[in-house]
Amino acid sequence: MAIAAYIKEIGRGKDGARALSTAQAHDLMSQVLDGRVSDLELGAFCLAMRIKGETAEELAGFVQATHERCLDLRPALAQAQAHAQATMHTPLLGPVLLPSYNGSRKLPNLTPLLAWALAQRGVAVLVHGPRQDPTRITSAQVFAAGGWPVAEGDADVASAWAARQPAFMPTEVLCPGLARLLAVRWVIGLRNPGHTLAKLLNPLGLGMQVVNHTHPEYAVSLSNYLALVSANALLMRGTEGEPVADARRQPRFDVFLDGQRQEALCRAPVEGVLVSLPELPEGREADVTATWIQSVVDGRAPLPEAIAAQADCLVSALAVLSARRSTNTEANTGSSTATNT
Known part of the structure; x- marks a missing residue:
């Protein structure tokens, strides 16, 4: 499924947007991290998710895709x-x-x-x-x-x-792909799902x-x-x-x-009340x-x-x-x- 189809689901506004399944979120983030989307699509994705917010299932798919692209430590x-x-x-x-x-x-x-x-x-x-x-x-x-x-x-x-x-x-x-996603902030002026993903990473799984x-x-x-x-x-x-x-x-x-x-x-x-400051x-x-x-x-x-x-x-x-x-x-x-x- 192309990313445009995902944007159509998540980009309907705060009340009309629909959550993606974990599998869909994994596919979407895989395309984003691999650089297989245009700048316009990437910006649309970031803004749509900023308005909608991520569900636990979406985060699970996003994080899984990111872990697969992290350096194996x-x-x-x-x-x-x-x-x-x-x-x-x-x-x-x-x-x-x-x-x-x-x-x-x-x-x-x-x-x-x-x-x-x-x-x-x-x-x-x-x-x-x-x-x-x-x-x-x-x-x-x-x-x-x-x-x-x-x-x-x-x-x-x-x-x-x-x-x-x-x-x-x-x-x-x-994770170079994640670094590129985080850098979008300096173009559009807003944080995006990458900032949440970064705080949830544990590529070691331990x-x-x-x-x-x-x-x-x-x-x-x-x-x-x-x-x-x-x-x-x-x-x-x-x-x-x-x-x-x-x-x-x-x-x-x-x-x-x-x-x-x-x-x-x-x-x-x-x-x-603090008695003293460290x-x-x-x-x-x-x-x-x-x-x-x-x-x-x-x-x-x-x-x-x-x-x-x-x-x-x-x-x-x-x-x-x-x-x-x-x-x-x-x-x-x-x-x-x-x-x-």
């Missing part, structure tokens, strides 16, 4: 895990994926600090996002200012993880992903998506759209394993932020409690996932043994 993870076992005799936890697509507008961008806090807890961390944003300070700029690993391929990711460091990968490296939203109503639609695809994720309100807890006041953390909300792993938000960088510039983050990594400045709580929450979720995987493996082994005997 599973060999890099296996290599880093083998290195950790051979040299440190301790398993490498994770991975945890941090989608960094909003950047810093008023506050310091502390997504790289969360990445370091997780790495220091033995987690393989992948931050992905744009290199630059003309209106924001990106995580890529903070990583570059700190001299931390910016991955231009899977080998760079494997090296960073083997060294127990977080890795940043530009979207154009992780570990935990942080899914953040900026408005409370999105928590409902994103919860529906996570349940539909049986995702393992931490859902939260981000800091200026970044997947890191506000250092000044911890938000609610909702943990989903296999698509089901886990009350025991969730954390309530910090309420009430120590933060004295500016939001990339070099200032990177220098301050390095001081926290080196132990010369305290890690804000809200970010420590987020890192601990993710590590606890990874521990439960690991235990479930071990139990399933043992059960499958036992079943196979019983069958053979």
